[in-house]
Amino acid sequence: MTDALYGDAGFFTRGAAGPAGHFRTSVHASPLFAGALHRLIGRIDAALRHPPRFDVVDVGAGGGELLAALRPLLADTLGPRARLTGVEVAPRPPGLDTSIGWRHDVPHGVVGLLVATEWLDNVPLDVVEADRDGRVRRVLVEPDTGAESLGGPADAAEAFWLARWWPVRSPGDRAEIGWPRDVAWADAVSAVRRGCALAVDYGHVRSERPPLGTLTGFRAGRQVPPVPDGGCDVTAHVAVDAVAVGTGSPYVLLRQRAALHALGVSAARPPLGQAGTDPAGYLRALSRAGAAAELTDAAGLGGHWWLLHGIDIDPPLTEVPTDPARPAHSSEPE
Template sequence: MGHVTDETCQWQGWREATERALYGPGGFYLRPEGPAGHFRTSVHASPLFAAAVARLLGEVAEELGTAEVDLVDVGAGRGELLTAVLAAVGPSLSVRAYAVERAARPDGLDPRVEWTDRVPRGVRGLLFANEWLDNVPADVAEADATGTARYVEVAPDGRERLGTPVTGPDADWLDRWWPLREPGARAEIGRPRDEAWAAAVASLAAGRAVAVDYAHLREARPPFGSLTGFRAGREVPPVPDGGCDVTSHVALDACAAAPDDGLPAPELVTQREALGRLGVSGGRPPLALASTDPAGYVRALASAGEAAELTARGGLGDFLWLTQRVPGSVHRPEGPGAPGPRGILAA
């Protein structure tokens, strides 16, 4: 990219710039290759992940006392998770599958999957959002030399400057969830993510909503934020020109507090613990199996390796799972559909 002068540069807040770069004309997430062409998620790491989601869906169906259940995949990529879950569920379960995504429906997708840019309302079942909230665009704030939190503005080539002071609801959010106390400290303002999650939870008539993501909690926020980029499997500087993913970790404790107070307390656990409950273990098979069933031993060893990747410390196992249960007795407000897969209302 050629040099862009300040006089001709279009400076924007990071939220607006990210929305344009990821979901505007020619945006990163609208490209044919989809997210799988640039980074590896748990969905792509192993079919064990989809099998675990299938077991979770079965648990939800049992709780609801039904053999007909909805499965909503928010931020569905190209439908990889839904395809694998539908293949993994048993014949006793009838699944209505919804892929919520801003990109066009991919060719060859299972015809049982309904493709939509809006979270459906009245869902009875499981709403699952794997690495969705980290791509809901958020503004970035930085404390100036006086300790005043200011919005960070960015140019299309990635250069930054400090803008106006953060005020209003964004300032309230920072005060509660991510105070900036030292000059140079930075934060991603997670309020749009809180709102997107609350709207997604509100779409459920009954069941569970689960968000899985890179995350941090209030007692251990990254001092300089976590904004970064990814392209073709590599971490790169976050440049909002449409050429790379622009993402940041999620303040999931703030998201957890966003839905209505009338719901049961949410749960936050690591992916390691969540998958362990669903039968995914990285333990090696017994060596004796190698002599009694060599082929079975090789299969079990491969499965253990995949499970180990999904539950690894310092890797995918450190992702957090936010679970919000919605009892059928809780009144869900009527209204328009919940926001689309990146937290922006579909047109």
């Protein structure tokens, strides 16, 4: 999986189309997403009492689309205090504004917001399966064909993680060992000196783990078998509760639908009467409502998880009781 995604011929390091040519994220769906993050940044800035420098670090920045959308918004509100940085394994995208930094590793000492949108699902992991005798064994895969077989048993550290976060009980059941995501996110959060760290991704919690796992592939907007040959995205949903606890920082865990509603994104249609008095404005408002509906659709992007940590401040989002997924606020899930 590591070679398939990040090797010399990996999915994220080759090809002119880039990830945006293969799948659609909230960042690509609508500028309303960047607008919501801009309002979140305003809350963080106020909680930090308007520091002389405000960092916005995008981990897994892709083509820099999010930072490019945020740059003019922040120019109006933070002005020269804003410092934007993309973190990505791929080279700097051509045409990206020169005011946006670009690097291959997460900078330390961040004061502001570190955000990772659909990054953790691409942190490589191992898959295990219970054999006919109930023994938990690694799933091996041929890189060129995707053909699978069962290998040796999970080691002690993997077995410990599985027992705590994803027990495998029945023959044929699978689990995706998420400790590499726990470590990756804890490392990223540790780079924030003051402010917030936000992960946005599709995932699950312990009470809802899928018995057959979630590993899959995407190519040109279509789901395909996860053959790790570098020609498709190989991804698996995130065990978000395990990731949340691994940092040791206070957090809020809620669905994107609830988070965007709290940040002013509404899918309410404009009043029909506006069509007669202000046709152009009505069409613009209708378009915004349609984009908001896509971002907040509980069966789609709205079902993504937002994991928001506060470092030296309280997370500036709170539980929304009407949201179908009950957020966790403690350092240990129930």
